[in-house]
Amino acid sequence: MPELPEVETTKRGLEPLIVNQTVERAYLHRANLRWDMPKHLVTTLSNQSVDKIQRRGKYLLIKFEVGTLIIHLGMSGSIKVVGNGTPLEKHDHFELVFTNGKRLRLNDPRRFGAVLFSKDGTHSLLDNLGVEPLSELFDNEHLYTRSRKKQQNIKSFIMDSKIVVGVGNIYACESLHKAGIGPERKANSVSKKHYKILTQCIKEILLRSIAAGGTTLQDFSAVDGKPGYFSQTLSVYGRENEKCMQCGSKITRIIQNQRSTFYCKSCQK
Structure with a gap:
């Protein structure tokens, strides 16, 4: 299962590739992973630019002006950024196509991951999370x-x-x-x-x-x-x-x- 270091590695890899890039279209290649993926993402994220990426626990938070895309990699998920023309792989379930010709794809064979959305950046899955272990709040006490x-x-x-x-x-x-x-x-x-x-x-x-x-x-x-x-x-x-x-x-x-x-x-x- 991808843990904090794997999600942090993913976040750091994505930052130079998609921050400040504009989404042309979102694709939901299946209806659900662990939970239903919001169908409105196809229209909500169209022409939206990625402001920044954050990590909270094992969740990736991709910030847009209109809200936050929340992604969890589940038991076996991974994210790749590929060019236009790259064939879809089996288990590529979610995709963001950017106007610069790049595509972000979430691949999740076991489908325990999640693609969710929050208009204000909050979500019940994030509400009760403890301190970040690499933050100052995780101190000796x-x-x-x-x-x-x-x-x-x-x-x-x-x-x-x-x-x-x-x-x-x-x-x-x-x-x-x-x-x-x-x-x-x-x-x-x-x-x-x-x-x-x-x-x-x-x-x-x-x-x-x-x-x-x-x-x-x-x-x-x-x-x-x-x-x-x-x-x-x-x-x-x-x-x-x-x-x-x-x-x-x-x-x-x-x-x-x-x-x-x-x-x-x-x-x-």
Whole structure:
């Protein structure tokens, strides 16, 4: 599933290609993804210029004067910008054609993504999102303060989008390993000192992944079609029974909340 680094990589790739460009026409190549795509986009976005692109959690926000196009990549989605004459690929479900001859296409094989629209830039899907992990609001106090009454395991806690957005399964595993915190510990049992360390680890892991273009484990690719390379530097995720790069012990895999968790029993307490 594309997580924060993959969506941020997509956003950065799109900015120089579509900001200040004018939409000639929008195409809905199917009626729905996770939800129905607004049919009015065909007329609403016609002759509209892209003002800017933002990211909120795992949502891409493409801003126009008339409102905001909200895109979620779902489980397997990706966005590419191609030239006129480029044949549609299977699972290209949404398309913006620009007057400069470029086309933005959302490809989503599993159709868990979303294309939505908001006139004022607000939406119920965005209302309850937590702080951005790369912002100043995600400081050394945030996780500690929010965790004091939390009995859930620490991994689920930092993956809660109401607490902090964008720390998906891969990045939670990697951050906890780097911070030396066991994934089964209760959130309220972790000290302020270790939450400070974890906060910095989350920021570092996410920034490293963004710099590498995200993590490609199955089918994510960036706007230019290139895969992300952060998977080549993963310390624990997907490495069950392989040696820990820090201590040489075997990496363990367990199931938490129906998701695989990878960690080192020796390094993480």
